[in-house]
Amino acid sequence: MRTSKxxxxxxxxxxxxxxxxxxxxxxxxxxxFSAESINVKKGEPLTFLNDDSVPHNIMSASKGNxxxxxxxxxxxxxxxxxxxxxxxxxxxxxxxxxKMTINVVD
Amino acid sequence: xxxxxxxxxxxxxxxxxxxxLAAGGFPGVGFGAALVGEAKQVSIxxxxxxxxxxxxxxxxRPASVPFPKDNPYTPxxxxxxxxxxxxxxxxxxxxxxxxxxxxxxxxxxxxxAVGVGHGMQxxxxxxxxxxxxxxxxxxxxxxxxxTLEDQALGPIQxxxxxxxxxxxxxxxxESIPEYKPIFVRVFPDEGMTAKTLAKAVATYERTVVSERAxxxxxxxxxxxxxxxxAKRGFAIFNGKAQCASCHEGWNFTNDGFQxxxxxxxxxxxxxxxxxxxxxxxxxxxxxxREIARREPYxxxxxxxTLEDxxxxxxxxxxxxxxxxxxxxPLELTAQEKSDLxxxxxxxxxxxxxxxxxxxxx
Numbered sequence: 052m053r054t055s056k057x058x059x060x061x062x063x064x065x066x067x068x069x070x071x072x073x074x075x076x077x078x079x080x081x082x083x084f085s086a087e088s089i090n091v092k093k094g095e096p097l098t099f100l101n102d103d104s105v106p107h108n109i110m111s112a113s114k115g116n117x118x119x120x121x122x123x124x125x126x127x128x129x130x131x132x133x134x135x136x137x138x139x140x141x142x143x144x145x146x147x148x149x150k151m152t153i154n155v156v157d
Numbered sequence: 158x159x160x161x162x163x164x165x166x167x168x169x170x171x172x173x174x175x176x177x178l179a180a181g182g183f184p185g186v187g188f189g190a191a192l193v194g195e196a197k198q199v200s201i202x203x204x205x206x207x208x209x210x211x212x213x214x215x216x217x218r219p220a221s222v223p224f225p226k227d228n229p230y231t232p233x234x235x236x237x238x239x240x241x242x243x244x245x246x247x248x249x250x251x252x253x254x255x256x257x258x259x260x261x262x263x264x265x266x267x268x269x270a271v272g273v274g275h276g277m278q279x280x281x282x283x284x285x286x287x288x289x290x291x292x293x294x295x296x297x298x299x300x301x302x303x304t305l306e307d308q309a310l311g312p313i314q315x316x317x318x319x320x321x322x323x324x325x326x327x328x329x330x331e332s333i334p335e336y337k338p339i340f341v342r343v344f345p346d347e348g349m350t351a352k353t354l355a356k357a358v359a360t361y362e363r364t365v366v367s368e369r370a371x372x373x374x375x376x377x378x379x380x381x382x383x384x385x386x387a388k389r390g391f392a393i394f395n396g397k398a399q400c401a402s403c404h405e406g407w408n409f410t411n412d413g414f415q416x417x418x419x420x421x422x423x424x425x426x427x428x429x430x431x432x433x434x435x436x437x438x439x440x441x442x443x444x445x446r447e448i449a450r451r452e453p454y455x456x457x458x459x460x461x462t463l464e465d466x467x468x469x470x471x472x473x474x475x476x477x478x479x480x481x482x483x484x485x486p487l488e489l490t491a492q493e494k495s496d497l498x499x500x501x502x503x504x505x506x507x508x509x510x511x512x513x514x515x516x517x518x
Contacts, residue, residue: 082411096194102201105402106482108435111191118191122435122482126201130194139191144426144433145481146413147295 074098074130077151079107079143084151093155096130099123108144113137116155119144209388212395213376216407222291222363228306228356230363233343238361240339240514241354246329248319250275255312255358258284261511264450265365270458275320281423283458286451289408289444291363298440298456299426300414305359310351323351330354335517367408367446368506375503383503390500393493398470400497402483409445409504415481416440418474421457427479437479449502463498 076098078085082105091097099109101123110119115135123129133139133155143149207215224230241247245254253275258267265286267273272280282298290296296308312318313326321329330336330349340349340357347353372391374382394400405411414426416438427437440456454460460469471494473486489497 082405082413100199102199104204108433110433116191118193119433120193120196121433123196124482126198128197128199132192132194134191144430144436145415145439146411147300148412 076100079103079109079149082143082146082149084141084149086151088152088154090154090156091133093133093136093157096132097153098128098130100128101125107146107149109141110144111139111141111153113139116153206396209392212391215405216372216376218369218373218376218407219292222366224291224360224363225304228360230360231343233339234357234360235364236361236514237339237343238357238359240516241358242361243514244516246333246516247313247321247326248275249321249325250319253319255309258312258318259287261508264288264447264508266451268452270453272318274318275316278317280317282456283453285443286447287362287365288367288447290365292408294412295441299428300412300441301429305362306352306355309355309358309362326354327351333517339517367504368508370446370504370506372500372503373506384499386496386499387503388500389493390496390498390503393489393497394500397493398467398487398489398497399483400470403442403481404445409448410442413442414439415442415483416477416479417455417470418477418480418484419455419457419459419469420475421459423457425456434478435481438477439479439481445501445504447505447508449505450508463501464494467494467497 074096075089075091076085077089077100079099079101080103082103089097099120101107102125104125106122106124108120108122111117115137116133116139118131120129120131133153136155136157139153139155141151141153222230242255245251245257247254258272259265260267262268265288267284269284271282272284274280285298290305293305296302296305297311302308302311310323313321314323327350337349340353343357344353371382372387375388394404403411403413403415414436416425416435417440419438421438423440424437426439426441427433430436449463452461452463454463454466455469460466467489470484471487471489473484474480
């Protein structure tokens, strides 16, 4: 039931922005995020792409926008959609030097 | 706000494909959580394996020691820090100093499987070395302290270690007349406080740097500096044995938290990041400089020799959900194992002996 709600949300956003939805991509090459900070609209997907040679575990404990991608193997790509406006502090649980902020705007 | 370097990909899939929520051992859906989509496999260009010269360049020694802006280096500050570091009066028993467990005689560790604390009680984990701590990004085996300044006050206050509450510590220092003038000279605006004590100790620790090892001479172009076994070991370290995935760069660590499958029930980093599967039994990757002098090995000192360590990685450790995806049987030959050990031994420098400081009375 949650699945169909999510598809509904995605279809709605697809209709409003056109059939082709371009997403911002955060790369993780060299044990580093490709951006220190990025702006994203609430409800707009952000792609986390592991184009590094080692697994990463991207997550955030920021209230309202928590997520945990688990261990992402090289080559894995996952989209995340943020529901609340605000600053989301994103880290890699494995690599303490990997930090970035996502500014979710309305 | 700087968007930084981002790529844009066209995603046809989002509106039409079946979307299932990715598992992650995490209360992902519910009010106030971000929505995680399906994981997709993307083909990424595998980079060609770098040649030996390109690899060596990744391991060059840095030109200088980094000091933080809010605690810059001065020789007087480091000298004060050295006195404090060796001063047993910072412990309640007056019998233990930082140097008791992080001793220059043992590669800046203590040569024990696990440390010994207040009342000669055994602690739970091995005493880490302070060599090259200036380059660390996070401290303690479980990463619970962010800076060296924070770490300096940890064992001092810990009941199991030096067992000295900060108030008592400052009174003890005040009873030693020669200390205060030194603090006032080094920290004219702050004087003698727990904070300036931590700043001084951290500054001294940052001066403890591994010296030039045979490996460094080889990296810089002296082809005779290391044996052929060590050169083969370097290739295996970066290739088949994939050690460099975690033990990368000139200090041989990226500070990453990994469960390497040791038979230990210690929760490690998992205590601080519960619900993240890969953090259970995960410990901070240590550096490998001076490693031949720093036995025994691992967070609990459970592996006595470098050969034992290589064996452990060759077998892959306990297969459990938290184990790093990088851990797996390596199928190394006997020659490859001995080459790896020869390479690790080339990381030892002739550490200049450390003179014990004269302490204030």
